[in-house]
Each structure stands twice: as structure tokens, then as C-alpha cells.
Amino acid sequence: MRLLRWITPIFLLGLALAACGPAKKSVYPPNISIQQLVVLPGGQWRLxxxxxxxxxxxxxxxxxxxxxxxxxxxxxxxHSTFALDIPTLAGDVIQLDVLPTAAMTDALKVIAGKGSSGSLAYRVSGSTSAKPEEEDKPRNFDFNGNDWISPVPGIANTYR
Known part of the structure; x- marks a missing residue:
């Protein structure tokens, strides 16, 4: 009887420890933003x-x-496809060339002469495909962000 009293708690403790494994790392959607916008000579934008x-x-x-x-x-x-490994809680950049509408080009021209006091709201939304460190397959993460761009003083056709 005494032996049974000791074996049961040890057995249960062993089961509890066996269920413990490495903690799974938390995965959250990324933030996407425009770090810089440059108006190229042909009218395209390099983001x-x-x-x-x-x-x-x-x-x-x-x-x-x-x-x-x-x-x-x-x-x-x-839209872009690329291979970019980003460490924990860090960021990196990609470059995209896009063709803006005439109205978008006009909106940038309006704030260009105002220097850093001029600003224009923008919004990015969509999804990005990424493979988390502890997973086998990539999955899609939605993003939706709002911010402002302003002309960079002393650097023509550049906005941040």
C-alpha cells in the first residue's frame, strides 16, 4: 500500500512533464508602410x-x-514576389515600381512646393505571404495601414 502511494504521484508527475514541450512562438500579422516614394523621370513611382x-x-x-x-x-x-527573411520584431524593405494615376501625380505636385509642412494621407491594404519560423508552409497575413507622406527638404521628387 505504501509503495502505491509513492508510485501514483511519480507517475502523474512524469506524465505532466512529458506533455511539456518547447513553447510555440507567437505569430502576428506584419505592418506594411511606405518608407519612401521617389518620382522617377518617366512619371513612375519607386516605392x-x-x-x-x-x-x-x-x-x-x-x-x-x-x-x-x-x-x-x-x-x-x-504586387511583388521576393524572398526576404526578417528576424523577430525587426523590419526590412523591398522596392516596388508603380504607375500612379494622373490624379495621384497631381496630388503630389500640390504638396511638393510646401516642403516638409505639406503632407498627403495614404493607405495600404492587402495581404502578404510568409512562412513563420516553426511552420512548414507559408500562409497569408492581411495588412491595413494608414500614414502620411511629406516632401523631403532638399531632395527633389522624394517623399517620406
């Missing part, structure tokens, strides 16, 4: 798009598919 990994593990980003809306104008498509 430096920042991808901020908000997860507690490395993420292997594969693609981005979404849209960019300047002010309340008609949005344009953002």
Missing part, C-alpha cells in the same frame, strides 16, 4: 515598402499583393 515583422520568431516573406490609396483617390495595385 520603398517597409515590412515590419511583429512576430516572436523569424518570418520568411514571399510576396505582397495589395493596393495603395493616396488621399481619397482611386487606389493602385501593389
Amino acid at each position: 520603398t515598402v517597409r515590412i515590419q515583422n511583429n512576430s516572436y520568431g523569424e518570418m520568411d516573406f514571399k510576396s505582397l499583393d495589395g493596393q495603395l490609396q493616396i488621399a481619397n483617390l482611386v487606389p493602385i495595385r501593389l
Whole structure:
């Protein structure tokens, strides 16, 4: 009887410890924003798009598919495929060339002469494909962000 009293708690403790494994790292959607916009000589825009990994593990980003809306104008498509490994709680950038609408180009011209006091609201939304560190397959993460761009003083055709 005494032996049974000791074996049962030890057995239960062993089961509890066996169920413990390494903790799974938390995965959260990334933040996407425009770090810089440069107006190229042909009228295209070169966007430096920042991808901020908000997860507690490395993420292997594969693609981005979404849209960019300047002010309340008609949005344009953002799309790119790439291979970008972003460490835990860090960010990195990709570059995208896009063709803006005439209304978007006019909106930038309006704030260009105002220097850093001029600003224009923008919105990015869509999804990005990424493979979290502890997973086998990539999955899609939705993003939706709002911010402002302003002309960079002393650097023509550049906005941040």
C-alpha cells in the first residue's frame, strides 16, 4: 500500500512533464508602410515598402499583393514576389515600381512646393505571404495601414 502511494504521484508527475514541450512562438500579422516614394523621370513611382515583422520568431516573406490609396483617390495595385527573411520584431524593405494615376501625380505636385509642412494621407491594404519560423508552409497575413507622406527638404521628387 505504501509503495502505491509513492508510485501514483511519480507517475502523474512524469506524465505532466512529458506533455511539456518547447513553447510555440507567437505569430502576428506584419505592418506594411511606405518608407519612401521617389518620382522617377518617366512619371513612375519607386516605392520603398517597409515590412515590419511583429512576430516572436523569424518570418520568411514571399510576396505582397495589395493596393495603395493616396488621399481619397482611386487606389493602385501593389504586387511583388521576393524572398526576404526578417528576424523577430525587426523590419526590412523591398522596392516596388508603380504607375500612379494622373490624379495621384497631381496630388503630389500640390504638396511638393510646401516642403516638409505639406503632407498627403495614404493607405495600404492587402495581404502578404510568409512562412513563420516553426511552420512548414507559408500562409497569408492581411495588412491595413494608414500614414502620411511629406516632401523631403532638399531632395527633389522624394517623399517620406
